[in-house]
Every structure is written in C-alpha cells, then in structure tokens.
Amino acid sequence: MSLIELSNINKSYPLGDSELPILKNISLKIEQGEFVAIMGPSGSGKSTLMNILGCLDKPSSGHYKLAGQAVEHLSSDELAQIRNQKIGFVFQGFNLLSRTSALENVELPMVYANIHPNIRHQKAKLALNKVGLAERMHHQPNQLSGGQQQRVAIARAIVNEAPIIFADEPTGNLDTKMSQEIMELFTQLNQELKRTIILVTHEEDIARYANRIIKIVDGEIHSDESIRK
DSSP: OSSEEEEEEEEEETTEEEEEEEEEEEEEEOTTOOOOEOOOOOTTTOOOOHHHHHSSSSSSSEEEEETTTTTTTHHHHHHHHHHHHHHHEETTTTTOTTSSSSHHHHHHEEEEHHHHHHHHHHHHHHHHTTTTTTTGOOOOGGGHHHHHHHHHHHHHHHHTTTTTEEEEEEETEEESHHHHHHHHHHHHHHHHSEEEEEEEEOHHHTTTTSSSSEEEEEEEEEEEEEEEO
C-alpha cells in the first residue's frame, strides 16, 4: 500500500459562468520515506496539487488515499485532524507568530492536539535541538535570521512526529548559503528520521536534493523522474 495514492484528480475553480481547470487527471503514488520534488512554472498547478496532497483543499473529482484512507470526502474537522496527526507544513514565508518565542511557536501544533504543557515543552525543546536551534529557543522571530526562522518552522513541522512534511518553496526567501543549509536539513530528516518529504519548488538546483522530481505543466504531469545518487 502506497503512503499517497492519487487517481484521476481534477481541480477547477469557478470563472464567471464557466470553470477554470487547474489540475487535469493527476494520478501518482508516493511511498513512505520518499523525498519528492514537485516542479513547474508559475500557474502550472503545483501549489494546488500540494494543497490537495496536504489536505488543505479538496479535488473537484477523483480519488485520494492517504495511508490507505480515502480523504476526498472527509469533513473539514476530519481533514484538520489528519493534518495535525500525519502532516507537517513548511512555507516560504515561515508563518511564525511574532512576539512569540521559537519554543512557543514550535509548541503550537501540540496546543491544538491538547497535549499537556509539560510534554509540549519537552518535545518542542527536542525538536529545536534537532534543527540546531537549542540556544535560540527563547528568541522571537524578529531576533532570528531568515534561515533560523525557517529552522523554527521545520521544528514545528516535525514536533508531532508527523510522517509527512510538505514544504512549499521553503528556500524562496533565503540566500544561497541558507538555502543549502535548509535543504541539507530536509535531507537529514528524510534519511535519519525517515520522514517523507514533498517539496514544491521552481528551482532546479533545489529540486535536485530530492530523489524524485515530478514536473507539472498546465495542470498535468509532464514528467516523473527518479534521481540516482
């Protein structure tokens, strides 16, 4: 059984009296432990695909199974529960709460999961240590560099031990050196912690950190390439 299985996924949005197709008959499988990059030009549908994979949006038609569970018809509350238990997100803009410490930002998913404060505190410290920020845990986002803020976001994504991490242009706001460090961290999480990483990027050099590159053009899969390393 594949971790992720999409069958004939379509997504369209209303446009006046008609509909604008974004994704067209997408079918793919992703196995546990893969590091997959989804590439495509602006407007290709790659972010829409990630939103569906990450249970942030629903397809217009087609079938989506996550860890064997059909999710396309689940309620918003049921999708939220899946996101909290099985998925971690990392975004280009970091999405950290200002005037809130790194430690408190990492604790947020556990607050929503009603985990005891003492356990939250301990697990958040461990997650920050894994991303090399143990000494910055009490700093607020405006006291951290862009690369450090993204490390906080990654710690937040892994703190609930979710098996899948979705990263949407995670290096888009970073310089070359910081981008390299963040991608090496994703590689480490994939290899050492066996996390499944699904990365959305338009940069070829960033995509090459993955073991598989899926290219989306005009809402369709244009190519699906395994990378030998």
